Amino acid sequence: MRLIIDIVGFQLAWWASALGAGSGRWEPGLAVGLLVVIVQLIVSKTRAATFATVLVAVLAGLVFETAMIALGLISYAAQWPSSLLPPVWLLALWMVFATCIDATARMLGDNGLIKGALLGAVLAPVTYWAGAGFGALAFPEPLWMPLAATALAWAITTPLLMIVFARMQR
Secondary structure (H helix, E strand, O other): OHHHHHHHHHHHHHHHHHHHHHOOOOHHHHHHHHHHHHHHHHHOOOHHHHHHHHHHHHHHHHHHHHHHHHOOOOEEOOOOOOOOOOOHHHHHHHHHHHHOHHHHHHHHOOOHHHHHHHHHHHHHHHHHHHHHHOOOEEOOOOOHHHHHHHHHHHHHHHHHHHHHHHHHHO
16 A cells, blocks of 8 residues: 555656646645655654655755756756755655655565666656656756766665665664
């Protein structure tokens, strides 16, 4: 049941963010993202670990996305609070992803950190590319550079969040 909540929650937040930002609005993604995080914290049996993982995720997102913006590898629609920082709707998505780490780690099983790195490296660029299709973000040419940077960041971040969650759970 928890996996279903994770999948539905993430999809709701992603669609609200992509469609909202593509329409120049940051509010839908932020509102749905925060609602999903709150619901996830309420239903969580490991609330402290989930909360700690959400905090680490939003910090990692802030660092990674700010670097991507500063390097000119990505630009976001519905920029708020500043064009120099990742928009709040995107940081909310990072937080929502963090609430899914428990189920993701359990689903990956043995060698979960390696599988998590591969999962992040493959799925994150696809997700960002899909968001670009809705006008939520834009990549410069050559396209492989921002996608490779995204793959690298998520190959590091996904196992990092899995480690944070596991350590905080103890």
